[in-house]
Amino acid sequence: MSDDQTLTKVAECLYRNKHGTYFALLKVRGKQIRRSLKTDDSALARRRLAEFRTKAHGLTGDARTMTFNQLAKRWLAFIKPDLRPSSHRRLSGIVETVKPFFAGLPVRSIGQPQIEKWKIKRGGAVSARSFNYEREVLRRLFEYARGNLRIILDNPALDIKKRKVGKAELVIPTKEQFRKLVETLRAEPRVKIAADFVEFLGYSGLRLTEATQVRWRDVNFDSELLLVTGGEQGTKNHEVRTIPLFPPLRRLLERLAESQPKRTDSHRLFPLDSAKTAIGTACKKVGLPHFGHHAMRHFFCSNAIEAGCDFKVIAGWLGHKDGGVLVAQTYGHLRNEHSTAMAKRMTFDVLSLA
Structure with missing residues (x-):
């Protein structure tokens, strides 16, 4: 032990180095734990020692044997009931990405060197986005180990800083591009349903997973409302909502209803899960930007x-x-552009009114 690490005992489990910094040194289940209390104040050191002892003696016996892989498996099982299947699959994929850095290591041995x-x-x-996803998963994993399982004292990933993510440029179809896309899809008999689906997305603003799960029982022409449930998986925030049957949406649904005389309330409006290939092919064919399903949600907004x-x-x-915060952040510039365009119509003055 170097001079800087030499500790002098000043009380039970309480030590001090030559610089006056206090340390806690105690044994829990046969393992010695040393921790800087990050103070040279005696009274504060004693309070922090008491807090540290409570935490240390609260550790469970699993701390000796649980590996990172075992922790990851247990955490994924713990969060599964609260997530949509797609969200759980995404988190499972991120766990697989970070596993090689910690595989086989006991959770209690993972600290700053491994995180670094x-x-x-x-x-x-x-990318910054992928890094931040992995960061969040690590923070949640180790917090589960600390707070729920009580097998570690501290979360080693807690201080990882987020990387700044550049703002992605929105790709929003113009009205003319939207019309051209729909007409191109409708001209091809094999993907005609994709044309109706693109219209539905553009007129409703629904997410892909919400739109594919809409059934005829969710459409109420009398009340002019559409119920959005997300089907068995639910919506992104797990809450059911209604949207008005906006005029173009109502016209589309009335046309679909007429074309499906044998439909039942349980039938889905669109018996498909994606129109990605059809949209991509149509965009390429007529020289449109590469639009995806989500671009139609932007179009709606x-x-x-x-x-x-x-x-x-x-x-x-x-x-x-969020009461419109995200919409304002994402689309606020569109309102400014629209306001500027409308302002140019304000051309009257004293001379023009004469």
Whole structure:
């Protein structure tokens, strides 16, 4: 032990180095644990020692044997009932990505050196968005180990900083591009249903997984409402909502109803799970940007903003729970552009009124 590490005992389990910094040194289940109390104040050191002892003696016996892989498996099982299958699959995939950095290691032995190794390696190899996803999973994993299982004293991933993510440029179809896409899809008999589906996405603002699960029993022409449930998987925030049958949406649904005389309430409006290939082929064929399903949700929002709809109202239609904050952050520039365009129409003055 170096001079800086030499400790002098000042009380039971309480030590001090030559610089006056206090340390806790105690044994829990046969394992000696040393921890800096990060103070040179005697009274504060004693309070922190008491807190540390409570935490240390609260550790469970699993701390000796549980490996990172075992922790990851247990955590994924723990969170599964609270997540949509797609969300659970995404988190499972992220866990598989970070496993090689910690595989086989006892959870209790994972500290800053191992976290630093992951951070350095992944920080230079993946995008900021991917890095932040992995960061969040590690933080949640170790917090589960600390708070729920009580097999570690501290979360070693707690201090990892987020990387700044550049703002992605929105790709929003213009009205003309939307019309051209729909017409191109409708001209091909094999993907005609994709044309109706693209219209449905653009007129409703629904997410892909919500739109594919809409059934005829969810459509109420009398009340002019569409019920959005997300089917068995539920919506993104696990809450059911309704949206109005906006005029173009109602016209589309009435046309679909007429074309499906044998439909029942339990039938889905669209017996498909994706129109990605059809949309991609159509875009390429007529020279449109590469639009995806989510671009139609952007199209819906841009039209709602042009129509003067309030951000909070739009957020409710989209299923956001933030009162319009995300809509404002994402689409606020569209309102400014629309306002500028409308302002140019204000051309009257004293001379023009004469």
